Amino acid sequence: MSGIQKFFASRAGIISVGAFIGVFAALLQKWGNPGNMGICVACFERDIAGAIGLHRAAVVQYLRPEILGFVLGAMVAALAFKEFRPRAGSAPIVRFVLGMIAMIGALVFLGCPWRAVLRLAGGDGNAIFGLLGLAAGIWIGTLFFKGGYNLGRTQSTYASVGLLMPLIIIGLLALRLIFPQIPDKDLSGILFYSLKGPGSQHAALAISLAVGLAVGIVAQRSRFCTMGAIRDLILFRQAHLFAGMLALLVAAFLTNLVVGQFKPGFVGQPVAHTQELWNFMGMVVAGLAFALAGGCPGRQLFMAGEGDGDAAVFVLGMIVGAAVSHNFGLASSPTGVGPHGIAAVFISLAVLLFIGFTMRPKSA
Amino acid sequence: MTNLVDARGLSCPQPVLLTMEKIKSLGQGELMVLVDTDTSKENVIRAAVSLGWQLKSVDTEGMEYKLTLEKG
Numbered sequence: 001m002s003g004i005q006k007f008f009a010s011r012a013g014i015i016s017v018g019a020f021i022g023v024f025a026a027l028l029q030k031w032g033n034p035g036n037m038g039i040c041v042a043c044f045e046r047d048i049a050g051a052i053g054l055h056r057a058a059v060v061q062y063l064r065p066e067i068l069g070f071v072l073g074a075m076v077a078a079l080a081f082k083e084f085r086p087r088a089g090s091a092p093i094v095r096f097v098l099g100m101i102a103m104i105g106a107l108v109f110l111g112c113p114w115r116a117v118l119r120l121a122g123g124d125g126n127a128i129f130g131l132l133g134l135a136a137g138i139w140i141g142t143l144f145f146k147g148g149y150n151l152g153r154t155q156s157t158y159a160s161v162g163l164l165m166p167l168i169i170i171g172l173l174a175l176r177l178i179f180p181q182i183p184d185k186d187l188s189g190i191l192f193y194s195l196k197g198p199g200s201q202h203a204a205l206a207i208s209l210a211v212g213l214a215v216g217i218v219a220q221r222s223r224f225c226t227m228g229a230i231r232d233l234i235l236f237r238q239a240h241l242f243a244g245m246l247a248l249l250v251a252a253f254l255t256n257l258v259v260g261q262f263k264p265g266f267v268g269q270p271v272a273h274t275q276e277l278w279n280f281m282g283m284v285v286a287g288l289a290f291a292l293a294g295g296c297p298g299r300q301l302f303m304a305g306e307g308d309g310d311a312a313v314f315v316l317g318m319i320v321g322a323a324v325s326h327n328f329g330l331a332s333s334p335t336g337v338g339p340h341g342i343a344a345v346f347i348s349l350a351v352l353l354f355i356g357f358t359m360r361p362k363s364a
Numbered sequence: 365m366t367n368l369v370d371a372r373g374l375s376c377p378q379p380v381l382l383t384m385e386k387i388k389s390l391g392q393g394e395l396m397v398l399v400d401t402d403t404s405k406e407n408v409i410r411a412a413v414s415l416g417w418q419l420k421s422v423d424t425e426g427m428e429y430k431l432t433l434e435k436g
Binding site: 145 | 372373374375376377378380381384400401402403406407410411414427
């Protein structure tokens with residue numbers, strides 16, 4: 001193992017990466033991203049779904065460069081350190097459905113695990129219920145692991161299989177460059193741009209892309225994963241990844257304090273609602289879906305960059321899930337859960353339990 | 365007889381889960397683990413070391429790693 005990799009695999013390494021993400025996520029808010037949403041993988045994939053017109057929720061349409069940077073940064077790091085491993089073929093349809101459900105749950109809460117931590121770091125008390133739900137969902141996932149649940153083995157495959165997701169991302173980046181935002185216009189060529197709401201709030205393209213690339217590189221090297229953080233703590237009593245997640249929280253909190261973004265409370269928090277039960281239940285759904293799929297949404301992007309075609313399918317599932325969420329009224333808004341959000345939580349849980357109970361080699 | 369865990373193609377947390385199960389049933393001795401990603405390699409080594417096992421060797425064969433773990 002090289003010296004650089006020894007560092008990234010160490011406790012100090014994962015803490016440094018978590019802190020790096022925390023500082024820059026908080027700064028991205030300062031630089032224009034929405035409140036307590038410096039980085040949110042679920043929200044940003046949802047915004048991308050809106051930018052390409054998969055849903056028409058006018059307030060959440062923007063082709064977020066951070067997400068593009070995550071995949072490309074991870075790919076660059078994987079190639080540079082000879083870790084690019086084209087692989088696929090482990091229950092892709094299940095991964096797609098898990099991605100959809102993970103997004104549906106995350107949008108009932110209004111955030112992925114990264115944003116749950118960032119919301120807490122910004123003083124949003126509602127995030128506590130989301131984080132508890134996340135832990136509960138992952139705990140259920142560990143019960144399935146102990147029962148023998150797994151998605152089956154992947155196969156090594158052609159380089160092109162691993163390169164397709166990064167190529168899709170490059171295609172999206174090309175669209176973003178060809179059709180830049182036009183002031184006061186909600187459409188540029190084929191891309192939608194929000195004129196108000198969270199989708200209209202964003203840092204400059206170059207800044208978002210640069211931070212995204214940097215995060216992609218360091219997260220690929222360190223295997224940073226918020227779902228794994230909680231899962232390993234419950235399943236193995238191992239705190240390695242959890243140290244990284246805590247570092248993210250502390251670093252974002254301190255940065256928020258310094259730049260004056262820490263505003264403690266429950267009511268009036270940015271892009272958040274105060275329905276405790278549904279903040280909790282949304283993240284139970286998302287947490288269980290992430291656990292069954294083997295990674296938080298950020299980690300899925302990094303693995304997609306490393307050539308994992310199954311993680312790429314999960315990402316596409318999330319993007320489609322975002323479209324479904326907004327088209328069918330499943331997503332929450334600052335006023336509370338969507339008209340069909342509660343039904344979606346129960347249906348999602350039923351699907352997750354079906355997957356968890358049936359996908360094991362020996363049906364006991 | 366060689367004790368072997370074949371975790372190739374399995375994703376987190378399966379490689380660690382299988383290795384830990386085997387370690388618990390063995391108690392001590394020598395154990396070989398096959399993995400095919402760097403993440404799995406690091407995770408398996410980290411878990412085994414935390415249980416008092418030692419990493420004897422890592423053999424790289426193409427895109428795969430053969431980890432030899434030992435507890436005396």
